Amino acid sequence: MRGAAMSFTAAASGLVVFLLSVSVAQGQDGWGVTYSSTEICAVKGSSVEMRCSYEYPSTLKGSVNTVEKTFWFVEKKDGEYVDVTTESEYAGRVEDRCENNTCTLRIRNLTESDSAEYKFRITTNQPDGKYSGSPGVTLSLTDLSVQVEREDSSRANLKCQSSCDLPDDDYVWYKNRGSTLSGTSSLQVDLSFQDSYSCALKGFEDSPSPSVCVTGRESNTVTYTEGSICAPKGSSVDISCTYSSNDSITSKFWFSPERSHQGQNPSQPEDLSEDSQYAGRVQILETERGRSTLRISDLRDSDSAQYLFTFKTPGFEWRSDLPGTTLTVTALQVQVTIKSYENSNTLAELKCHSSCSPAGVSYVWFHNGEKVTQISTSSFEGWIQPIDRFSCALEGHEAFSSPTVYAPKRPSVSVSVSGGIEEGNSVTLTCSSDANPAAEYKWYKKDRIGLSSYFNEGPQLVFSYIQSSDSARYYCKAENELYRWSISQGFLIDVKYAPRLPSVSVSPSAEINEGSSVTLTCSSDANPAATNTWYKKNGNRNVPLLSERPQLVLSSIQSSDSGQYFCRAKNKLGGSTSENISIVVKYAPKLPSVSVSPSAEIEEGSSVTLTCSSDANPAASYTWYKENEDSPKASGQIFTISDFRAEHSGSYSCGAQNKFGRSNSTFHLSVAAGSRRLLPFVTIPVVLLAVISLSVFMWIRKKRASRDSAEPEERHTEEYATVHFSNNRANPLSFNMRAAQQLGHTEPQTRPEDPAELYSVITKAH
DSSP states (O other), X not given: OOSSOOOBOOGXXXXXXXXXXXXXEEEETTEEEEESOSEEEEETTSOEEEEEEEEOOSEETTEEOOEEEEEEEEOOTTOOOOBGGGSGGGTTTEEEEEETTEEEEEEOSOOGGGOEEEEEEEEESSTTOEEEEEEEEEEEEEOOEEEEEESSSSEEEEEEEOSSOOOSSOEEEEETTTEEEXXXXXXXXXXXXXXXXXXXXXXXXXXXXXXXXXXXSTTOEEEESOSEEEEETTSOEEEEEEEEOSSOOOEEEEEOGGGOOTTSOTTSOXXXXXXXXXXXXXXXXXXXXXXXXXXEOSOOGGGOEEEEEEEEETTEEOOXXXXXXXXXXXXXXXXXXXXXXXXXXXXXXXXXXXXXXXXSOOEEEEETTEEETTOOSSEEEEEEOTTOEEEEEETTOGGGOOOOEEOOOOOEEEEEESSSSBTTSOXXXXXXXXXXXXXXXXXXXXXXXXXXXXXXXXXXXXXXXXXXXXXXXXXEEEEETTEEEEEOOOEEEOOBBOOOOOEEEEESOSOEETTSOEEEEEEOOOBSOOEEEEEEEETTEEEEEEESOSEEEETTOOGGGOEEEEEEEEETTEEEEOOOEEEOEEBOOOOOEEEEESOSOOOTTOOEEEEEEOOOBSOOEEEEEETTOSSOSEESSEEEESSOOGGGOEEEEEEEEETTEEEEEEEEEEEEEOOSSSSOOOOHHHHHHHXXXXXHHHHHHHHHHHHHHHOTTEEOOEEEEEOOOOSOTTSOOOOOOOOSSOOXXXXXXXXXXXXXXXXXXXXXXX
């Protein structure tokens, strides 16, 4: 045993590790790496754990020093530090775990190529913040074998051993590839009839030693040099064994149980040298007595099998069901390690690699299909362009070259969609590119102004419920170890969707005056673009006004246009209705109308109420005037004369006014003697009164016309009324003082051409 201590990790831990030295710490200036052991010996096919703890200074040159990365590495010839978890030969077999400044590297399914010195490295955020623990942990791999020591003719002692010093317990022994025996590294057996034995460490029964045959006849033995062999496709392999017998051997040959001809008894082996599938590829070599070597050249995938040796003597036949040597044929692969990038070129190391690369052979490299004569080693380094293609082979076996490695071709994008690219549907984009090693994919999204951003990764971009916000141009990038900038053409996703809730606006947004131009605009987000229909509410009915246009223009708006409006946006995917918008038109007072109450015959001295009404927005204010009087008689919509007398006769006017204009109505009240009847006979005094009244009316009209020409925004009409007074209250005279002629709509600055006339006579009773 080397070193001061040795320990064995129990099978329950999943590891077979033999620690051959005590832990060692390295450190300086606050940096340090402490390994649990610096030498480890492990059995092929098992697992191993290397553990260390580290420390580092919290500050470096006055700046805060924090760890950015820790990793295990095997130092390269050029001094490069490469994380073993990123190297292809460890793919799927290595795990690095760190917690509280303690890190463990675990390697499974150990192979001969894993034998190396492993070191731990720390890098921090500072330029000088780098440290490697050296020396590291040296890992050695060993095979188990069974050593036979005969005690006498009936008993033998078997010893499970390797180049590493092994513990004495926790072993499993196999007899005739079937029954198992637990025990120590030693096993005593009886030599009654021939049996085969192999050994393994408990918990790692999948990695047993080669089998040895132990018989009562000391001369009859077969021992295989190796229990398993791995060789690259196209290469040659030697499978050897030693054999002995006291009797003369009458025949001997190599065979494979899996290669037995169909229809033959599997227990009757067939000489491989007579198998047509091995014709020209098999040699049997016996360079020394008692040693036979099976050499198979130009290895094929179908050559992966178990190979055994058998011999016969006049009284003995070596049994064919005993285990031999298992051959696994693997293909060559080109492993790519990136050094740096420059523009579209890549500086990389190419290595011709397999899971079991043979030693001492020469390699052939192919560049774009042509043989590279300058390189015969398993690896080389150089600048690689996107169009370059590389493969490798073993010299003399060029027909069994590795798969060609090359950069990704320009990727293409395809779409899969159910029911069209409409909102709510599922849409899948797929990126594909011809590449070896297989490409990895990243997706990018380009917005409407042309800016690109990383979106997702993977060969497929899935929108399980696509939204309008997903509308954009998408493209993918395919990259592998040889090239990282192969970009597809953009693929436009234009999501169709029904109109959103329309918004409505009015211009001008300030006060709307009668006669002005008003524009209502309907806006709705939709794809494809929506058609618009405007409606005006009319009670319980919605009256359509305009279709397929976003704007409704009222070029000369009228008071009758006031009301509630809304629009409906519609495309082939659906429709949506806006909220109501209210239009309120402001306008000057319309021509006032005047009413008298009571409307029957009124007795002299009674109360008379005059009411003036005008349509206006905002509401009009009212003022009452009597002819030839400068001061207004009253203000407000109602004017009451509580004790009507003859002197109250005359011309009255009602003026309605708001900030947009003014409109007047003029009427006459007069007193006449008459009877109690509603329509008295016309007498000379009555005719004379009528003539006088008409003259007064014409004079007033002329005067009013002169005044109205100076006030263009005022509307004016005159009404004539004769109020009859009667002592007979049973015969009322019913009438309503209304304009005799209703004038049409006029602008605020237009004066009616002909006033309406209303006559009412106030009659004094006899």
